[in-house]
Amino acid sequence: MSFPDDHHRIAGAGARRVLVAGATGRFGGITGLLLARGHAVRAATRYPDRPAAARLAALGADLVRADFEDPASLAAAARGMDAVFASGTAHKAGPDGEQRHGQNLADALVAAGAPHLVFVSGAGADARTGLPLFDAKWAIERRISELRLPATVIAPVYLMENLLNPWNLAALRAGVLPSPVPPTLPLQQVATQDILALAVLAIERPDVLAGERIEVASDAPTAEAAAAVLSGLLGREFIARHPGADVPAGLAALFSWLEHHPSPVDTGALHGRFPAIGWHRFGDWARQQRASLAGASGAASVPASSPSRRAGQ
Numbered sequence: 001m002s003f004p005d006d007h008h009r010i011a012g013a014g015a016r017r018v019l020v021a022g023a024t025g026r027f028g029g030i031t032g033l034l035l036a037r038g039h040a041v042r043a044a045t046r047y048p049d050r051p052a053a054a055r056l057a058a059l060g061a062d063l064v065r066a067d068f069e070d071p072a073s074l075a076a077a078a079r080g081m082d083a084v085f086a087s088g089t090a091h092k093a094g095p096d097g098e099q100r101h102g103q104n105l106a107d108a109l110v111a112a113g114a115p116h117l118v119f120v121s122g123a124g125a126d127a128r129t130g131l132p133l134f135d136a137k138w139a140i141e142r143r144i145s146e147l148r149l150p151a152t153v154i155a156p157v158y159l160m161e162n163l164l165n166p167w168n169l170a171a172l173r174a175g176v177l178p179s180p181v182p183p184t185l186p187l188q189q190v191a192t193q194d195i196l197a198l199a200v201l202a203i204e205r206p207d208v209l210a211g212e213r214i215e216v217a218s219d220a221p222t223a224e225a226a227a228a229v230l231s232g233l234l235g236r237e238f239i240a241r242h243p244g245a246d247v248p249a250g251l252a253a254l255f256s257w258l259e260h261h262p263s264p265v266d267t268g269a270l271h272g273r274f275p276a277i278g279w280h281r282f283g284d285w286a287r288q289q290r291a292s293l294a295g296a297s298g299a300a301s302v303p304a305s306s307p308s309r310r311a312g313q
Helices: 030-036 051-059 071-078 090-111 132-146 160-164 166-173 192-204 223-234 249-260 267-273 282-288 290-297
Strands: 017-021 040-045 062-065 083-087 116-120 151-156 176-178 213-216 239-241
Touching (some): 017 030, 017 071, 051 062, 071 090, 090 132, 116 192, 166 290, 192 213, 223 282, 282 290
Parallel strands (some): 017 040, 083 116, 176 239
16 A cells, blocks of 8 residues: 555545644644645644644644543544544653553543544554553553554654654764664664654555554664764764663663564565655665754754765665
């Protein structure tokens, strides 16, 4: 199945009413994608009066106040919708909060008439792992299943955008590309843009994708190869380094899990099934994120083009 042309607008009966829960969060970019394709978007946020929400309203979204801690507000926001897009909240709420929020959402959607849920979970979260971050996602997926909600679960591997997380910025400024696994070990990663493209497809084609759980990965570079890409792109040398034990306990546990349980996504089959998603290799993603990477690393200048386009990147 191909992802529809980005410039094609869905007309008439094909246009869907979509609630984007947590619309100002890290996956909030789906709002603009859906609006550009002609769908009606209700953007749910705790703070509809803030600038981030105002920007969504300017695009054409209908703003509504809803809070993952308040199931009644979620049910009210989802009522009358054809589909709901949501993701975990671990970055803001931690594993316990994420589990509570996800289960609140599932319960609220039952009360709202069970619209099709497209939920971003995590690769490896389809079974208990003993890792709180993944077990919270597993509990949410189980609640969705127990309630028999029509749902598509998109389960991404490690996000490429994690490189720009706040705890990595000091290393980047020092010319170090921090890696959650040893630098010579390939690590499956996915670009947020690819997750959102697949989510749009799931929203538009529930007849095909409802009931599926799809683990997604875009590329699998080593940190050494990624550092070489950044060096060529930003005009300064980066070395790849694993932080060892010098990270908080929660991150250390995650990094250990990633090292010893490498993601098993069959990218050939995945990309073959969805060939027009536009899957990003790490180098493609880095070139698109050139300005953000330059700012995060303190690069004095950014070359107009990159001479580095190594195999696998």
